[in-house]
Structure formats: structure tokens, C-alpha cells
Amino acid sequence: xxxxxxxxxxxxxxxxxxxxxxxxxxxxxxxxxxxxxxxxxxxxxxxxxxxxxxxxxxxxxxxxxxxxxxxxxxxxxxxxxxxxxxxxxxxxxxxxxxxxxxxxxxxxxxxxxxxxxxxxxxxxxxxxxxxxxxxxxxxxxxxxxxxxxxxxxxxxxxxxxxxxxxxxxxxxxxxxxxxxxxxxxxxxxxxxxxxxxxxxxxxxxxxxxxxxxxxxxxxxxxxxxxxxxxxxxxxxxxxxxxxxxxxxxxxxxxxxxxxxxxxxxxxxxxxxxxxxxxxxxxxxxxxxxxxxxxxxxxxxxxxxxxxxxxxxxxxxxxxxxxxxxxxxxxxxxxxxxxxxxxxxxxxxxxxxxxxxxxxxxxxxxxxxxxxxxxxxxxxxxxxxxxxxxxxx
Amino acid sequence: xxxxxxxxxxxxxxxxxxxxxxxxxxxxxxxxxxxxxxxxxxxxxxxxxxxxxxxxxxxxxxxxxxxxxxxxxxxxxxxxxxxxxxxxxxxxxxxxxxxxxxxxxxxxxxxxxxxxxxxxxxxxxxxxxxxxxxxxxxxxxxxxxxxxxxxxxxxxxxxxxxxxxxxxxxxxxxxxxxxxxxxxxxxxxxxxxxxxxxxxxxxxxxxxxxxxxxxxxxxxxxxxxxxxxxxxxxxxxxxxxxxxxxxxxxxxxxxxxxxxxxxxxxxxxxxxxxxxxxxxx
Numbered sequence: 001x002x003x004x005x006x007x008x009x010x011x012x013x014x015x016x017x018x019x020x021x022x023x024x025x026x027x028x029x030x031x032x033x034x035x036x037x038x039x040x041x042x043x044x045x046x047x048x049x050x051x052x053x054x055x056x057x058x059x060x061x062x063x064x065x066x067x068x069x070x071x072x073x074x075x076x077x078x079x080x081x082x083x084x085x086x087x088x089x090x091x092x093x094x095x096x097x098x099x100x101x102x103x104x105x106x107x108x109x110x111x112x113x114x115x116x117x118x119x120x121x122x123x124x125x126x127x128x129x130x131x132x133x134x135x136x137x138x139x140x141x142x143x144x145x146x147x148x149x150x151x152x153x154x155x156x157x158x159x160x161x162x163x164x165x166x167x168x169x170x171x172x173x174x175x176x177x178x179x180x181x182x183x184x185x186x187x188x189x190x191x192x193x194x195x196x197x198x199x200x201x202x203x204x205x206x207x208x209x210x211x212x213x214x215x216x217x218x219x220x221x222x223x224x225x226x227x228x229x230x231x232x233x234x235x236x237x238x239x240x241x242x243x244x245x246x247x248x249x250x251x252x253x254x255x256x257x258x259x260x261x262x263x264x265x266x267x268x269x270x271x272x273x274x275x276x277x278x279x280x281x282x283x284x285x286x287x288x289x290x291x292x293x294x295x296x297x298x299x300x301x302x303x304x305x306x307x308x309x310x311x312x313x314x315x316x317x318x319x320x321x322x323x324x325x326x327x328x329x330x331x332x333x334x335x336x337x338x339x340x341x342x343x344x345x346x347x348x349x350x351x352x353x354x355x356x357x358x359x360x361x362x363x364x365x366x367x368x369x370x371x372x373x374x375x376x377x378x379x380x381x382x383x384x385x386x387x388x389x390x391x392x
Numbered sequence: 393x394x395x396x397x398x399x400x401x402x403x404x405x406x407x408x409x410x411x412x413x414x415x416x417x418x419x420x421x422x423x424x425x426x427x428x429x430x431x432x433x434x435x436x437x438x439x440x441x442x443x444x445x446x447x448x449x450x451x452x453x454x455x456x457x458x459x460x461x462x463x464x465x466x467x468x469x470x471x472x473x474x475x476x477x478x479x480x481x482x483x484x485x486x487x488x489x490x491x492x493x494x495x496x497x498x499x500x501x502x503x504x505x506x507x508x509x510x511x512x513x514x515x516x517x518x519x520x521x522x523x524x525x526x527x528x529x530x531x532x533x534x535x536x537x538x539x540x541x542x543x544x545x546x547x548x549x550x551x552x553x554x555x556x557x558x559x560x561x562x563x564x565x566x567x568x569x570x571x572x573x574x575x576x577x578x579x580x581x582x583x584x585x586x587x588x589x590x591x592x593x594x595x596x597x598x599x600x601x602x603x604x605x606x607x608x609x610x611x612x613x614x615x616x617x618x619x620x621x622x623x624x625x626x627x628x629x630x631x632x633x634x635x636x637x638x639x640x641x642x643x644x645x646x647x648x649x650x651x652x653x654x655x656x657x658x659x660x661x662x663x664x665x666x667x668x669x670x671x672x673x
Contacts, residue, residue: 048565068568075569081562085584094580095570142570 014040016206017054019389022150027176027183029197031190033229033334037206038186039154045184046075046152058149069098074143075152079159080135082127082142088114089123092141099146113141116175133164140175150182157192169195190230194218199386202226204332212386218275219366222388224325224375227273227368228333233311233343237329239322240272240369247272247364250316251342252296256364260379264369267378271322271370276311278366279344281352282359293363301341303354310350312358314342325372418648425451425641451642461643463615464623469650471533471619472601475540479597480590483545487552488578492564505546513543517610524611531613539611540601548593555589556582591658602651620647 015037022028030038043049045056047068056064063071074095082091090097092113096106114120117137127135136156143151156172157165173196176183187193193200194214202209202217202225210222214230221227227235241248245261249272264270282295302313318326318340326340344360352358369379380388423439428447455461490498520539521530529535559582567577583590608622618626624643627636 046569048568067573068565069571069573073569075566077562077566079560079562081560081566083563083567083581083585085587094567098571098576098580142566146571 013206015044015203018201018203018206018208020201020208020211022182022184025180025182027173027185027196027198029193029200030184030186030203031188031193031200031229032203032209033332034188035205036203038188038203041203042075042152042154042184042186045150046073047071072146072149073152074146074148074150075154076136076139076143076156078155080127080139080156082135082138084127087124087126088119088130088138088141091127091138092119092145095142095146109145110141113145116144116178117141132160133168136160136168137171140172144175144179148181150184151176153183153185153187155187156185157187157189172196190232194230200230202229208389210386210388212388216384216386220381220385221273221368221377222380222385223377224271224273224329224370225332227370227377228329231275233276233345234333235273235275236342236344237322237326237370238272238274238316238342239318240270242267242270242369247367247369249296250318251298251314251360252294254294254296254362254364254367256367256369260367260369264378267369267371269319269321269372270378271325271372273368273370273377274362275366276343276345278363279346280361280363281346281350282361284347284350285361292365293361295359295361297357297359298342300352300354300356300358303352305348308348310346310348310352312344312346312352314344316340316342322372325375329375421641421644424638425645427638429636429638431638447638451638452646455639455643455646458627460615460623461620461627461646464618464620465647465650467533467615467617467623468602468619468621468647471536471540471617472598474533475537475544475601476594476597478537479541479544479548480594482541483548483552483593484583484586484590486545487549488556488582490549491553491556502550505549508542509546513604513606517606520607521610530611531617533617535611536601536604536607536617536619539607540597540604544597544600547596551593551596552586552589555586559585595655595658598654599651 018037018041020028030041032038040049044051047063047066051064055062058071058073083094086094089110092110093106096109101109110123111120114123117140119134119137119141122130122134122138127138130138136159139156153172157168160168169192172185176196185192185196194217197214199211199213200217201211204225210217210226212220212222217226217230221230221235224237228237238249238251242256242261242264244265245255245258246253247256278293298314300312301315304311304313323340346352367379368377370377382388420439426447428450431447486501489495490502516539524530524535529538563581563585564574564577567581568574572580602619603621604619605621605625608619609625612618612622615623620643624640624647627640627643
């Protein structure tokens with residue numbers, strides 16, 4: 001559907017050399033911490049922001065210099081931007097009226113949209129009298145009445161409370177599947193990104209980090225930033241020294257698969273990234289699994305039992321060169337965790353208690369090793385990692 | 393605490409005091425307008441007309457029958473409406489530009505506007521009189537509309553640009569994405585949203601134009617353009633040495649009616665136009 005290379009800058013490049021190719025009917029998420037340029041990118045697509053250089057192509061046509069009204073895109077704003085002086089009906093009908101549609105056509109299309117969005121009983125009300133979720137639906141109604149080439153969402157759920165957010169998320173997913181319309185969705189919430197998107201573009205300071213399906217992002221993050229951004233609780237980063245197939249971690253030495261070991265041979269000090277879910281209480285592992293990973297013993301600092309699973313926290317000391325990289329990463333991710341600790345997710349049946357010296361099993365096939373200087377994932381499986389742009 | 397009877401009573405008493413203070417002269421004028429001429433020459437200081445001096449609607453009828461008076465009312469309505477409409481239109485466009493666009497000299501425009509508003513009206517009368525006579529605007533509607541506009545524009549621009557600033561940018565952007573041109577976005581979204589501001593500006597302009605006396609009396613010489621406040625001062629009646637006070641009072645009351653009507657009409661708009669729910673509340 002489009003092929004964009006664009007640079008944006010007034011001295012400061014808010015979006016720098018990003019290329020994303022979106023297929024017809026695809027649901028693409030732009031995600032990243034605040035200030036990463038995702039909203040700017042979206043606004044450039046819709047035409048509210050000038051494009052400094054590069055080409056914005058929609059359906060094979062260059063639209064860089066077209067006004068927003070000529071691009072035939074529909075957008076849902078973060079604060080909905082409903083017209084308060086118009087009723088819900090007129091709000092939804094607004095784009096149709098501008099297009100000069102006949103009254104009969106307006107009636108038909110608005111009714112159809114309001115039916116889809118269950119807004120029938122609110123059509124004569126003013127937006128001021130609606131709840132947040134209803135306003136959100138009106139904003140979506142205004143987008144779907146026109147046969148737009150694509151939907152653009154700018155953090156549409158960030159103004160809703162947690163429960164409503166979950167509902168609307170499924171609602172948006174359902175609507176998109178039903179209408180089969182190309183959608184670009186901006187969010188800073190990685191849960192929304194993971195659940196909604198066919199593909200997710202992770203951005204950091206105006207640079208595209210990785211463009212891949214949620215599963216690929218989760219299992220094969222291209223660099224430290226993506227690895228730390230995707231997943232909750234986030235991936236653990238540990239200092240690691242590789243020697244053959246043995247990796248020395250702060251908690252002990254574990255074995256890694258030979259193919260991974262080969263790719264990191266002779267690199268010296270690395271950062272190992274392991275998802276909390278890759279750990280397990282060694283006593284709960286059945287023997288058929290046990291040989292896939294290694295076990296180590298460590299002191300558990302804090303335990304959070306959630307019923308179906310248990311989070312255990314294990315503090316560790318990191319050498320300064322790794323520490324520095326991890327601090328920088330925290331800054332990039334808008335985080336502020338001060339201590340280096342390992343967060344592991346155990347089965348709810350685990351009896352590990354605070355202060356225990358526990359035997360922990362780790363699935364080393366799921367471990368990634370990152371270059372501490374560049375942050376690149378050295379063990380990434382490029383076959384299953386989508387696109388990872390390389391920057392000089 | 394907030395709704396104790398004492399508090400309510402206090403508010404009522406306060407409001408009553410203020411109302412009395414403000415409306416007493418008005419009430420007196422109305423009282424005067426119902427007294428007969430004799431009642432005033434004989435001295436009748438009571439609020440209500442004394443025995444046999446109640447004139448009924450006579451004064452009103454007499455005032456209205458006066459050709460000069462009717463012309464003046466017509467002039468006033470026409471001049472004030474034209475000045476208001478033009479001033480509001482120009483102010484809306486100017487204020488929108490000031491609120492939304494970054495351009496060189498924006499500060500200059502705003503400060504100049506304020507400086508004009510601070511200029512004493514009287515000091516301009518002399519030069520304007522000369523200029524208008526030279527270019528033939530003296531004693532015409534346009535000769536009054538222009539100064540009224542220039543004195544009310546600054547205030548209207550300031551009021552309106554404050555209103556426009558309150559409207560979130562997203563409103564226009566949403567409209568543009570929905571397929572509106574900049575002009576359509578302005579007319580269909582921004583102006584309706586700023587309606588309270590537009591009407592406020594309109595009322596203020598109309599007040600200024602309607603109540604002006606200095607320009608009205610200096611820049612006109614005949615009924616061709618003389619507005620009502622100036623005309624009332626020429627209202628002498630049959631006997632030049634005995635000014636018809638009750639007739640004047642009746643004229644003043646009639647001259648007040650249009651302004652009350654306009655305020656009532658616009659006030660409803662101002663309240664109805666108050667907006668909420670554009671964006672997350």
C-alpha cells in the first residue's frame with residue numbers, strides 16, 4: 001500500500017529515515033516510548049505534519065503535497081476531537097456532508113455505522129453528555145462512515161480507564177477484522193501493540209528499531225531496546241561471559257545451544273536477555289524438559305504470588321560497563337528502576353519463599369545475547385525477526 | 393454551610409441593593425415619561441405622577457410622531473448594525489489568524505490594536521471632522537460606521553482571539569481529515585464553537601455604537617445620519633425656552649428598547665453556545 005522513506009527535521013529529526021511498507025488490509029502498530037516520533041509519523045501520513053524529505057505513497061500515488069482532505073484517510077484522535085456543537089448523528093455525518101452526499105445516503109450510512117458501534121440510542125445527544133467510551137465510539141463512527149483508504153488511530157484508548165480500555169481494544173480489533181481496512185495505530189502501550197497488530201513497528205527517538213509480528217518481536221527482538229520494550233514484566237538483562245557453550249551469569253554457569261554459542265564466540269563480556277517466563281522452579285520441571293536448560297541456585301529476595309503464577313525477584317551485581325548500558329536502556333524506555341535484579345515468573349504451585357536459596361531452572365534456548373556496546377542482538381534468528389533496519 | 397438561609401438572605405439583600413442602585417435612574421426616567429408637561433413645570437417631585445398629571449402614553453405617541461426622532465432611531469439602528477456586523481466579521485478573521493498562525497508582526501498588530509482602544513475618543517473628533525468634510529463622509533452613515541468600527545475592533549479582536557485559543561487544534565485537524573478545506577473547517581467548526589465569543593464581541597460593539605454621543609453629534613449635521621443620542625439633545629419641542637422633559641424621557645425610553653431586545657436575544661445565544669465535550673472533559 002505504501003512505501004515511505006521520510007526524514008523530518010527542524011534541526012532535530014523527530015522521525016528519521018523510517019520506511020514502512022503496509023499491505024492492504026493490514027493492521028500495523030507504531031509503538032515506542034513518549035517522544036519516539038510515532039505520533040509525528042502518523043500525522044505525516046494523514047497530512048497534518050509536513051514531510052521534510054522522502055516519499056509518502058498511498059496506493060502507488062505520492063501524497064506528500066496533498067492536503068489532508070485529499071488523502072481520503074480517516075483518523076481517530078487521542079482526545080476524539082468531536083464537534084461539541086453537533087449531535088452524535090451530525091458528528092458522524094460530518095464527513096459525508098462535506099463530501100456533498102445526499103440526505104438519504106447520509107441517513108443510511110450513519111444508521112449503519114451507529115448500529116455497528118451500538119450508538120443508536122445516543123444519536124440525538126451532544127458529545128458533552130456522553131461517557132468516554134461512547135465518545136470514543138462516536139469518533140470511530142466518524143471514521144467508518146466514509147469509505148476511507150485507511151484508518152489512523154492516535155492513542156485512542158489512552159483516555160479511558162483500564163476496564164474500558166480492554167473492551168474497546170477488542171472492539172477495535174473486531175471492527176478492523178470486519179471491515180478489513182488498512183489500519184495504522186499509534187500507542188505507547190505494548191499490550192495494545194501485541195494484541196492488536198498484525199505487525200508492530202517499534203520506534204526509538206525517530207528511528208525504526210524493528211518491524212515484525214508481535215510473536216517475532218517477543219521471541220526474536222532485534223536489539224536491547226526492543227527486547228526491553230516488548231513483554232511484561234520486561235526481559236531480564238544479565239552480564240554474561242561466554243566460553244564455548246558455557247555462559248557465566250551472576251548466578252552460575254549455564255549451557256547454551258551450540259548454534260548460538262558459535263555466533264557469539266570470542267566476544268568477551270555480553271548482555272544476556274532472558275524472559276521471566278523462561279525460568280522455572282527446578283522442582284516443578286519434568287525430566288523431559290530438564291535437559292533443555294540448566295539449573296542454578298540463587299537467593300530469592302521478594303516473592304509475589306498471584307495465584308496462577310509467582311514472581312520472584314533476585315538481586316545481582318553488574319559490572320560497570322554493563323551497568324551503564326542498562327541504565328541508558330532504562331532511560332530510553334522511560335523507566336526508572338534503580339537496582340539490577342532478575343525478575344522470574346514461576347508456576348503458581350511453586351513453594352519458593354522470600355529469603356530461600358532456591359534451585360531455579362532456566363530454558364537457555366530462549367536466551368538472547370546482546371552486544372553491550374551496540375545493543376544488537378547477536379543471537380537473533382533473522383528468519384523469524386521481521387525487518388531490522390541497520391543504521392550506520 | 394454553603395446553603396444556609398442566612399447566606400441566601402444575604403445574597404438576596406446584596407442583589408437588591410445593587411439593582412436599586414443601578415435601576416433607580418432608569419425607573420425615574422420611566423416615571424418622568426408618564427408625567428404630563430404641566431406636572432413638570434408646576435413642580436411635581438413625587439415618583440408617581442400627582443393628581444391629574446398622569447399623561448398615559450401621550451408622551452410616547454408625541455415622541456414617535458416626531459419625524460426627526462423616527463429618522464434618528466432608524467439611523468442609529470442602521471449604523472449600529474452595520475458597524476457591528478462588519479466589526480465582528482473582521483475581528484473574527486483577524487482573531488483567528490492571531491490565535492492560529494505564526495506571522496511576523498503579530499505582536500505589533502495586537503499592541504497597536506490595544507493602543508487604538510486606549511486613544512481618547514474626543515481627541516480624534518477634530519481631525520475626523522476635517523477629514524470627513526474634505527472627503528465627503530461628513531454627515532453620512534459611513535462617516536460614523538468607520539470610527540465605530542475602529543474603536544470596537546481592538547476589543548473584539550482581543551476577546552475573540554482568547555476564545556479561539558481555547559479551542560483545541562484537533563478540532564480543525566479532525567475537520568480537515570474529514571475532508572474540509574481550511575475555510576470549511578473555520579466556518580463549520582471553529583465559528584460555531586466560538587459563538588459565545590462572537591456574540592460577546594457583537595454586543596460590546598453594538599453598545600458602543602448605540603451609546604456614542606461625541607461622534608454622533610460632531611460628525612453629523614442633519615437627519616441624514618444623526619443617531620439617537622445626538623438627536624435627543626436637539627429635541628426641543630414647540631417652546632425652545634421650556635424643554636419638554638417628559639417628552640425627552642419618553643424618547644430616551646424608546647431609545648433604550650432596541651438595546652434591551654438585542655441583549656436578550658444575544659444573551660440566550662451566549663448561554664446556549666457555551667460548549668463542553670469537545671475533547672475529553
